Amino acid sequence: MTTVLDSLNTGLHQAFAADEHVYLLGEDVLDPYGGAFKVTRGLSSAYPGRVFTTPISEAGMVGIAAGMSLRGLRPVVEIMFGDFLALAADQIINHVAKFRWMYNDQVRVPMLIRTPMGGRRGYGPTHSQTLEKFFLGLPGLQILAPCSLALSGPANSLESLPPGSPGEMLKKAILTSEDPILFIENKLLYLQPLLGETDLQEFEVNFLPEIDGLPFSACFTLSLKGAPPPSLTIAAYGYMAGLARQAVYQLAYEQEIFCELVIATRLSPCSIQPVLNSLQRTGKLLAVEEGTRSLGWGTEILARAAENLGPKLKGGGRVAAQEVPVPASGPLENQVLPGLSDIITAAARLNRL
Amino acid sequence: MTSDKEIPGGISDTTVTMTLFNALYRSLYLIRCFEETVLENFPKGVFFGTTHTYLGQEADAVGVLSHLKENDIVFSNHRCHGHFLAYGGDPRALFGELMGRATGVCGGRGGSQHLQWRNFYSNGVLGGSVPAATGMALAEKLKGNPSLVVTFLGDGTLGEGVVYESLNMAALWKAPILYVVENNHIAQTTPIELAVAGSPSGRFSAFGLPVTELDTSDVLEISTAAKTILSEIRQTHAPQALILNTCRFGPHSKGDDTRPPERLANLRAERDPLTIHGSRLSPVERAEIESLVNQHIEAAFQQAMQDPFPTYDLENGA
Numbered sequence: 001m002t003t004v005l006d007s008l009n010t011g012l013h014q015a016f017a018a019d020e021h022v023y024l025l026g027e028d029v030l031d032p033y034g035g036a037f038k039v040t041r042g043l044s045s046a047y048p049g050r051v052f053t054t055p056i057s058e059a060g061m062v063g064i065a066a067g068m069s070l071r072g073l074r075p076v077v078e079i080m081f082g083d084f085l086a087l088a089a090d091q092i093i094n095h096v097a098k099f100r101w102m103y104n105d106q107v108r109v110p111m112l113i114r115t116p117m118g119g120r121r122g123y124g125p126t127h128s129q130t131l132e133k134f135f136l137g138l139p140g141l142q143i144l145a146p147c148s149l150a151l152s153g154p155a156n157s158l159e160s161l162p163p164g165s166p167g168e169m170l171k172k173a174i175l176t177s178e179d180p181i182l183f184i185e186n187k188l189l190y191l192q193p194l195l196g197e198t199d200l201q202e203f204e205v206n207f208l209p210e211i212d213g214l215p216f217s218a219c220f221t222l223s224l225k226g227a228p229p230p231s232l233t234i235a236a237y238g239y240m241a242g243l244a245r246q247a248v249y250q251l252a253y254e255q256e257i258f259c260e261l262v263i264a265t266r267l268s269p270c271s272i273q274p275v276l277n278s279l280q281r282t283g284k285l286l287a288v289e290e291g292t293r294s295l296g297w298g299t300e301i302l303a304r305a306a307e308n309l310g311p312k313l314k315g316g317g318r319v320a321a322q323e324v325p326v327p328a329s330g331p332l333e334n335q336v337l338p339g340l341s342d343i344i345t346a347a348a349r350l351n352r353l
Numbered sequence: 354m355t356s357d358k359e360i361p362g363g364i365s366d367t368t369v370t371m372t373l374f375n376a377l378y379r380s381l382y383l384i385r386c387f388e389e390t391v392l393e394n395f396p397k398g399v400f401f402g403t404t405h406t407y408l409g410q411e412a413d414a415v416g417v418l419s420h421l422k423e424n425d426i427v428f429s430n431h432r433c434h435g436h437f438l439a440y441g442g443d444p445r446a447l448f449g450e451l452m453g454r455a456t457g458v459c460g461g462r463g464g465s466q467h468l469q470w471r472n473f474y475s476n477g478v479l480g481g482s483v484p485a486a487t488g489m490a491l492a493e494k495l496k497g498n499p500s501l502v503v504t505f506l507g508d509g510t511l512g513e514g515v516v517y518e519s520l521n522m523a524a525l526w527k528a529p530i531l532y533v534v535e536n537n538h539i540a541q542t543t544p545i546e547l548a549v550a551g552s553p554s555g556r557f558s559a560f561g562l563p564v565t566e567l568d569t570s571d572v573l574e575i576s577t578a579a580k581t582i583l584s585e586i587r588q589t590h591a592p593q594a595l596i597l598n599t600c601r602f603g604p605h606s607k608g609d610d611t612r613p614p615e616r617l618a619n620l621r622a623e624r625d626p627l628t629i630h631g632s633r634l635s636p637v638e639r640a641e642i643e644s645l646v647n648q649h650i651e652a653a654f655q656q657a658m659q660d661p662f663p664t665y666d667l668e669n670g671a
Contacts, residue, residue, distance in 0.1 A: 060484045060522055107469060
């Protein structure tokens, strides 16, 4: 079994092997520890001169990577917990994302910041957040988020990186982007198996490697094979995409509600076209995310759907976290964060409209 | 930058062969003349936004950058006009940038504080540019290039935490960079006594960086110190700091100087880099240089005034 973690680790190793300009900076990334979530495992042994274990200095390491990228290297920064992105917010907003445009296109900033986000591990309010919403819509920054799907597979060999898989996304972003990328990895995805079409035989899986010619805009759409025409579109990303897939299955078999699932892997800039295509068939949209409800990704997806469809949009809803910090206590955390039953309930309600 | 690496920037447009003294004076006067033109014309509404002039600090940029080599890198801050001109930047492009013209250093996108040309960069968020400058030095070293980085910060920026994160990593990883602190003893309106505890130099020595501190407005003194320090960095590939106690004659930006006029008059009388270095030239030489620079700056200003404004391509977002 290949996990999302294996896939990401392989992606990093292959990026390092492919281009000597790739460097890594992060806290506790040296072997034998290999990073808090082990995504960087083995890199410091294989490429000792290209892996820098840093002091606990998130702003400093992001800024240093920005300088390295302005001078032609391709640095990757690991922020140990996504919550700590806040410490690097000035670097990301006022430096990394600005340089290329502010300097009149005279420079390039090929750097990637990867970080684990999300809760359900009892880490409490400052180590469980889904904070990417604060960087969504920032001009000059692309935000990507893998899910556990891959185009073909299952990928049994660590050598192969199937299209759309987390490792392939990561490798391609590191090696080919000319602009800064924020790469969001949900913590619970790490140990999930990578799922290919053979693992999802009940589903019709479509993979769009690119939307409107935009880079890193890959998208999956899923619906149950042989099902009647869908009446609802569900849009999701990251770990929530897996829950949404389960919801699609249960809604069909338990309530005869048929849905189409659109899984985005690029959150910002927003690629709405696959959602609009699905809405032409369904007319109703449920946006699902793990972050808090207000003013986030789901809000944007719904707003764009409304702008594009007008009165043809027959209903919309959001499934997201309650608007409080993420609690440490397991039962409390489960109530605050959106789960499978929340998606099913919201979808059923929307379907009745 | 010309083939003669010891001749400071800002003179590549002249075919006149100058002595080093004259060339230094020309660079000092070029910055003075540019900045006075900026302040004089600001009220006329020809510039966008705000500005932070370099009046009084000219010897810092001219002295330090007089030993720059072609592939060296400069990362400057909000008060960047003097650094840019001493680096060899074009006054017309800088006027154009301040006027928001398409011919500006960054096509009018950046304005006064956000410049990029060749190996020169500046950014207006204080302290935020320090890790980027450090990363550039590290990158050049990792690529096997002999280039070094000179980055400028002020005493006010010593309040920003990311500066110390950068110094720590620069020391740990031996980045070939010179941190130049221009201590003009005032951050916007806040005197250093109210903002900086301990000593500026102690902040660098705490990380093991060699520190040189000067209290002068004499370009030759600064140039001599910079020559030694930069050649040491080229040999050791390790970071150093240079603290220049200097004087800001003008306001932080425009008309926001809260210091008593007599204090400013004293500073101008005692610490003017043009008076100090100008005394080494004959009155005739000085007058000739000033006359040529006046014409150059006036022409640059007028050309920039005629330059077109940029337009935003709504379809392509560029």
